[in-house]
Amino acid sequence: MIEKLQTDCPEADHLVVNDCSDDDTSEILRRMGANYVNAPINLGIGGGVQTGYMYAAANDYDIAIQIDGDGQHDTAFVNDVIAPIINDEADIVIGSRFIEKEGFQSSGMRRLGIRYLSGLIRLCCGAKVLDVTSGFRAVNRKFIEVYAREYPGDYPEPEAIVRAAYKGARIAEVPVVMRERESGKSSITPGRSAYYMIKVSLAILLSRFT
Numbered sequence: 001m002i003e004k005l006q007t008d009c010p011e012a013d014h015l016v017v018n019d020c021s022d023d024d025t026s027e028i029l030r031r032m033g034a035n036y037v038n039a040p041i042n043l044g045i046g047g048g049v050q051t052g053y054m055y056a057a058a059n060d061y062d063i064a065i066q067i068d069g070d071g072q073h074d075t076a077f078v079n080d081v082i083a084p085i086i087n088d089e090a091d092i093v094i095g096s097r098f099i100e101k102e103g104f105q106s107s108g109m110r111r112l113g114i115r116y117l118s119g120l121i122r123l124c125c126g127a128k129v130l131d132v133t134s135g136f137r138a139v140n141r142k143f144i145e146v147y148a149r150e151y152p153g154d155y156p157e158p159e160a161i162v163r164a165a166y167k168g169a170r171i172a173e174v175p176v177v178m179r180e181r182e183s184g185k186s187s188i189t190p191g192r193s194a195y196y197m198i199k200v201s202l203a204i205l206l207s208r209f210t
Helices: 002-008 025-034 044-058 075-086 109-127 141-149 156-166 190-209
Strands: 016-020 035-036 062-067 092-096 137-140 171-176
Touching: 002 016, 002 062, 002 137, 016 025, 016 044, 016 141, 025 035, 035 141, 044 062, 044 156, 062 075, 062 141, 075 137, 075 171, 092 190, 109 190, 137 141, 156 171, 156 190
Parallel strands: 016 035, 092 171
Antiparallel strands: 062 137, 092 137
16 A cells, blocks of 8 residues: 555555554564554544544645555546645545445445445535545645544544535535555444444434534
8 A cells, every 4th residue: 555655656655544453464564664553552443543643633734635544445546536735625535435436436335335424414514525435535734733623523524524524614525446455354344334334324313412
């Protein structure tokens, strides 16, 4: 992933957030000469992402690009994702697999759940986003600072969209092609799907008041 990012977007810096992995991740990153941080305790998805935004804010980055570590996101699309920010057309840009419907589209049940959350978000705050669970996204300086201060915890992607929308963010989507997961396991297991939908729905509905 790091080597491909350096090939596809050589002007970009990178930071790997190692959230208390119990394998050889730290040693591999050290041998690669990667730029990384080791979380002192397990922060979860939201805490790990917020760590990246805190780093970007502290180092005065104008754009931060969020990429999952499971191999689904193709760094060949980084320039497409940041283009609306560079052109001052958006504050937050989400890489969406559902615009052109190419590449891995996830399972039928997950697509149904994503469509439900997309409709709920549009109803609550007016933001029209198809791929609300996509972790492939970029934000400008203003929202780097917002997310560095406050970022949702568990299953944060849909809630982060809503919170940003309530703060006046211009949110855009661009088409990307995603792959199937190359490593790791999804945090949303079949047994936790109902919990996920209830928790995220309540978080979206309550975001106006947080």
